[in-house]
Amino acid sequence: MQWTVHRPFVPPGVLDRLRLRRAAARYAEHGWAVTPGARLSGHRFACGRPGCPIMACHPALESWEDTASVDPGQVQAWWRHEPYSVLLVTGRRFDVLDVPxxxxxxxxxxxxxxxxxxxxxxxxxxxAGRWMFLVGPGVPLRSELDHRLDIVRHRRGSWIPAAPSRMPEGTVRWAVPPEQTQWRLPDAEMVQAMLTDALGTARGPRLTIPRQLSTARRGG
Structure with missing residues (x-):
């Protein structure tokens, strides 16, 4: 008798959802509050809210800041049926310095x-070419960084997309995974000082981008 092993077929959409749910659960397990984000559908993001005009990445829940959670049961429920993007809520356990x-x-x-x-x-x-440094919360941007349009500090009232969420340009990934640093967060002032030093060694014209419409909400 000849034995063959066939793996059951799992639709790609289900695999995406499971991968996103697993990542969201891992972040929540380490105390990083998550909230479901709109899922990429073609060239725009769909959150399921009737009449929502936002085409870019955004939270799927209108009350996302109040309902963001680290509770395993809540995370499982959010990603039980939909391949939502995974959004990390900033200003609680960490701020994020978003740079070119x-x-x-x-x-x-x-x-x-x-x-x-x-x-x-x-x-x-x-x-899309944005690097997001997770740092300790509560430190305002230095004056050398604050006036630049291409540097954003995500604080309370903001969020960032996390791996493995899909954006129109490709998947969000970790250049330095949190496991590699044992989930430690560096001092924000130290990282800002390094950013300032790096600006001093940059050559060529300064790269600037217009602030996103959500920057005011994101804490700028």
Whole structure:
């Protein structure tokens, strides 16, 4: 008798949902509040709310800031049927310094060269070229950074998309996974100082982008 092993077919949509749910549960397990984000449908994001005009990535729940959770049961319920994006709520356990890729690469490179372990923290990257440094919460941007349109601090009232959420340009990924730093968060002032130093070594014209419409909500 000949034995064959056939893996059951699992639709790609189900695999995406399971992958997103698993990631959301892992973040919540470490105390990082999550909320479901609108799922990518074609070239726009659909949250399921009737008449929602927002086409970019955004929370799927209108009361997302109040309902964001680290509760395992709630996380499982949110991702039970829909492949929602995974959004990390900022301003609680951490703030996020959102910078252009060229600047992010310089800072990450200098961190590794200096072997300054205390400056190492999780870093998420979008395919659109944004690098997001997770840091301790509550520290305002330095004046050298605050006036730049291409640097955003996500604080209370804001969120960021987390891996493995899909954006129109590609999937969000970790350049430095939180497991690699044992979920430690670096001092915000130290990372801001490194960003300022990296700006001083940058060549060519300054890269700027218009602030997103949600920047006011995101804490700018």
């Amino acid at each position: 890729a060229a600047l992010g690469l310089r800072v990450l490179g200098s961190t590794r060269l200096s072997r300054r372990r205390e400056a190492c923290g999780p870093v998420a990257v979008t395919a």
